Amino acid sequence: MNKLWIVCSYLIVWSCNSNSDSLHVIVTAEGKTIKIDSTNWPSSFQLGRPASPEEIKKIDIDVRPDGTGLPAGEGSAIAGKAIYLSKCVACHGTDTTSPEAKLLGPVLISTKPGKNKTIGNYWPYATTLFDYVRRAMPYNEPGSLTNEEVYQLTAFLLQANKVIGEKEVMNAKTLPMVVMPAQNRFIPDDRKGGPEVR
Amino acid sequence: MQMKGDKKEIDQDKGSKGKSISRRVLLGGAATAAVVLLKSSYGQVVQKAITQAELKISDPTKVQGPPPGVLGTRSKFETLVKKPSDTSSRTPLQDLFGTITPSDLHYERHHAGVPVIDPHSYSLTLHGMVKKPLVFSLADLKRFPSVTRIFFVECSGNYRGGKEEMTPQEICGLTSQSEWTGVMLSTLFREVGVKTTASWFLAEGSDAAVMSRSIPVSKGWEDAMIAYAQNGEAIRPEQGYPARLLLPGWEGNTSVKWLRRIELSDQPFMTREETAKYTEGVKDGKVRQFSFVMDARSIITYPAYPQQLQKGWMEIRGIAWSGRGKIYKVEVSTDGGKTWNDARLQDPVLDKAHTAFRYLWEWKGGAAELMSRAIDETGYMQPTMKQLIDARGKDMGGYHLNPVTSWLIERDGRVLFKAELTS
Numbered sequence: 001m002n003k004l005w006i007v008c009s010y011l012i013v014w015s016c017n018s019n020s021d022s023l024h025v026i027v028t029a030e031g032k033t034i035k036i037d038s039t040n041w042p043s044s045f046q047l048g049r050p051a052s053p054e055e056i057k058k059i060d061i062d063v064r065p066d067g068t069g070l071p072a073g074e075g076s077a078i079a080g081k082a083i084y085l086s087k088c089v090a091c092h093g094t095d096t097t098s099p100e101a102k103l104l105g106p107v108l109i110s111t112k113p114g115k116n117k118t119i120g121n122y123w124p125y126a127t128t129l130f131d132y133v134r135r136a137m138p139y140n141e142p143g144s145l146t147n148e149e150v151y152q153l154t155a156f157l158l159q160a161n162k163v164i165g166e167k168e169v170m171n172a173k174t175l176p177m178v179v180m181p182a183q184n185r186f187i188p189d190d191r192k193g194g195p196e197v198r
Numbered sequence: 199m200q201m202k203g204d205k206k207e208i209d210q211d212k213g214s215k216g217k218s219i220s221r222r223v224l225l226g227g228a229a230t231a232a233v234v235l236l237k238s239s240y241g242q243v244v245q246k247a248i249t250q251a252e253l254k255i256s257d258p259t260k261v262q263g264p265p266p267g268v269l270g271t272r273s274k275f276e277t278l279v280k281k282p283s284d285t286s287s288r289t290p291l292q293d294l295f296g297t298i299t300p301s302d303l304h305y306e307r308h309h310a311g312v313p314v315i316d317p318h319s320y321s322l323t324l325h326g327m328v329k330k331p332l333v334f335s336l337a338d339l340k341r342f343p344s345v346t347r348i349f350f351v352e353c354s355g356n357y358r359g360g361k362e363e364m365t366p367q368e369i370c371g372l373t374s375q376s377e378w379t380g381v382m383l384s385t386l387f388r389e390v391g392v393k394t395t396a397s398w399f400l401a402e403g404s405d406a407a408v409m410s411r412s413i414p415v416s417k418g419w420e421d422a423m424i425a426y427a428q429n430g431e432a433i434r435p436e437q438g439y440p441a442r443l444l445l446p447g448w449e450g451n452t453s454v455k456w457l458r459r460i461e462l463s464d465q466p467f468m469t470r471e472e473t474a475k476y477t478e479g480v481k482d483g484k485v486r487q488f489s490f491v492m493d494a495r496s497i498i499t500y501p502a503y504p505q506q507l508q509k510g511w512m513e514i515r516g517i518a519w520s521g522r523g524k525i526y527k528v529e530v531s532t533d534g535g536k537t538w539n540d541a542r543l544q545d546p547v548l549d550k551a552h553t554a555f556r557y558l559w560e561w562k563g564g565a566a567e568l569m570s571r572a573i574d575e576t577g578y579m580q581p582t583m584k585q586l587i588d589a590r591g592k593d594m595g596g597y598h599l600n601p602v603t604s605w606l607i608e609r610d611g612r613v614l615f616k617a618e619l620t621s
Contacts, residue, residue: 024388028416029397029464036384036419045389047341048332055333056325059459062400062410065468117474122485125468132470135408142310142406182485186477189489193522195577197589 063131067176070130073147074171077164080156083149087138095160105139109160120161124186126178129154130170151175278303281367285309286353287436288371292499297517297544297552298348299374301429306436307353307372309471310406313456317432317440322424326399326462329391336440339426342381342389347423347446349550350375350519352492354449354476357599362606362614366499369603369615373519375552376437378444380425383418386460392418396462400469401443404458411452412466413445417490421446424457447521447550448490449598451476479593492521494580495600496528496555496572507561507611514541514557520574521550527573528555534567534604541570566607567616583618 024036063069091105099116110118119129134150136142145153155170164170164178191198272278280287280303287306289299299305306312317336325331353372358364365371392415399418402410413422423444426433433439438455445452451471466472466488477487496518501507518528524547529538541555555570571580583601587594604616 024384026384026419027394028414028419029395030414030416032416034384034416034419036382036388038388041343045342047338048334048389051323051325051331051333056323056331059323059402060325060461061408062402062461062467062469064463064465066465119474123474124485124487125473128468128470128473131467132474135410136310136406136470139310143408185483185485186473186487187480187484188487189491190480190486191489191491191493193491193576193578195579197578197581197585 061131061135063127063134065125065127065176067127067172070127070172070175071147072172073151074169074174075148075150075152075155076169077152077156077159077166080152080154080159083145083153084156084160087141088153091139108157118161119157120163120181122182124180124183126154126158126163126175126180129157130175280305281371282306286372288367289374291366291371291373291497291517292502293367294499297375297554298429299376301376301431301434301437304351304374304376304428304434304437305353305372307355307450308405308407308436308455309409312435313405314435315404315440315456320440320458322441322457322460324386324390324460324462326460327393327396327464328462329393330389332390334386336426339381339424339441342385344379345382345423346377346379348375348377348548349444349446350552351444351450351453352519352521354451354489354492354597357596357601359615359617361617363503364615364617365504366497366502366603370495370497372450373552375519376428377430378423378425379427380423380441380444383422383424383443383460384420386424387415387418392462395464398463398466400459400461400463400467401452401454401457402459402461403438403442403454403456405456409454409471410467410469411454411471412463412469412488413443413452415462417445417448445490447492447523449476449492452490476597478595478597479591481591483593489598492519493598493600494518494520494522494525494572494574494578496570496580497603498530498568498570498605501568501607501613502605503613503615505613507607507613509561509563509611511558511560514559514568514570516541516555516570517552518543518555518570518572518580519550519552520572520576520578522578523575524549524551525553525572526575526577528553529571529573530555530557530559531569531571532559532566535569535602538571561607563609565609568605568607569602571602 024038026034028034091103092108093101093103095109107116108119110116110120130150133153134145151170158164158178159166163180278290278293280289289303289305320336322334350373356370356372358369396415398412399415400410400412402408424441425444426441428434428437433442441457442455443453443457472487477485480486496516498514498516500515514530518525525543528541528543530541531538539557541557544554547553573579580600580602586599586601606614606616608614
């Protein structure tokens with residue numbers, strides 16, 4: 001009798017979940033339980049259209065610290081310097097720019113400690129450079145650089161900040177291996193909620 | 199009571215009487231005839247250009263007004279404006295009433311200007327660690343079950359100090375509040391079947407910076423919204439037209455505008471904004487990252503610089519807000535923090551929302567120092583600048599600063615910001 005009851009109740013729970021879907025319960029990757037009221041909702045609203053791999057590829061431009069998303073191609077600092085001097089220097093200056101100079105963009109090159117947050121003293125991941133330059137720079141012509149040019153510029157910026165040597169070539173394999181000087185400074189939000197000021 | 203400005207205006211009017219009607223007046227008189235001093239709705243004296251036609255129409259009971267129109271207007275006597283810099287534009291907190299920011303006065307912060315996006319070609323793609331990658335049109339988003347919610351959006355770089363002559367707008371005008379309508383992100387997550395192993399997602403805009411941020415998936419399930427409307431109409435271009443992400447209570451930069459793509463992943467993407475930019479120095483040379491939640495804060499918006507106080511009773515007014523939840527209490531001090539009194543909160547007090555507070559006070563002349571501090575439902579009390587420096591160290595930088603703001607009342611009635619240095 002007991003066994004039968006357990007089987008019955010299991011079926012009831014199962015049918016509730018599959019049919020009405022009134023409470024969508026999510027357990028997140030962090031183990032948080034979130035309940036979403038979806039009373040009378042269909043299992044799908046049948047809205048939107050499938051995204052094809054080709055169209056995803058066109059807009060999936062992000063590059064992650066492990067190198068996922070880095071394209072083919074490569075570049076070195078020498079070639080990057082030429083691009084920097086023609087397309088970047090007007091806003092970002094060089095290592096000889098006076099600290100008093102009013103620049104349109106942030107200072108990118110500095111190996112000396114100072115108030116400026118530069119690639120050498122602040123940026124925690126080298127892959128971020130490739131991702132950001134490719135998506136947003138140069139400011140007056142965003143998205144106009146080829147992958148090769150972005151690798152070249154990335155190599156130059158890393159070299160100018162004394163993170164890599166002049167002869168090192170940056171590509172999908174070498175860029176994720178670069179360890180940035182500031183990486184170990186970064187910690188996730190350590191505020192814990194409640195009354196504490198942190 | 200007659201203000202100096204009123205008198206001057208009347209004088210100007212008198213002066214124009216008896217003159218023959220010029221052709222310019224008949225044409226509507228767009229040219230400036232005089233600059234007069236006017237009293238703004240908060241008693242602040244402002245300069246205002248008055249046209250010939252306006253000088254003529256001094257008695258509204260004797261002249262027909264304009265007929266019904268297709269769009270409303272703001273009175274030409276109101277001078278509300280945002281305060282733009284190279285990178286942002288600030289809400290005039292001292293000129294607002296209640297808690298909803300008029301849409302055209304919502305603060306702006308963008309990284310490559312305001313893009314023009316055709317709503318008919320707009321699309322939002324969800325892909326990555328999902329069962330069914332999907333592309334939604336704006337019409338698709340609007341067909342999903344919708345939600346409407348009032349909450350604030352605040353930039354995490356919302357503190358300026360350093361001098362006495364600063365308005366609330368200049369000190370912390372990078373916070374605004376709207377009634378937002380859209381679809382819950384959880385609804386879209388359910389539709390595409392987000393995999394249980396996904397822990398982060400990238401939100402990417404279609405501005406010229408293709409601005410992107412990594413967000414924990416749990417926020418997406420909890421209360422993230424894809425909004426397409428603001429205060430009853432389509433979102434303004436400056437706020438992300440035609441659709442944007444909104445993360446209630448979190449630093450504004452994460453609420454990515456002009457949203458074009460969401461990619462589910464099992465790790466953060468480490469974009470420029472979450473590494474080189476929206477991070478802050480804390481003790482021992484460390485840099486705090488992914489500090490999403492905006493801590494509790496308040497500011498007295500009246501009286502404030504540049505008002506000139508008159509002796510007598512007044513209502514000290516301001517707003518308080520917390521990204522952690524509801525405002526529980528606001529305390530006001532008129533003696534520089536020696537004693538604190540409960541302010542009245544205007545109902546309804548909403549979750550993660552600007553909450554108006556009021557405190558009746560009689561100024562009898564003499565120096566005073568007005569302060570407010572917010573306490574939220576988590577028990578967090580808005581700190582002083584000193585407490586922030588003690589907690590984070592001297593290299594704390596400019597993000598997530600929510601110090602108690604003091605206004606010094608001088609004997610002559612001037613109101614000055616008590617500027618505290620951050621380091």
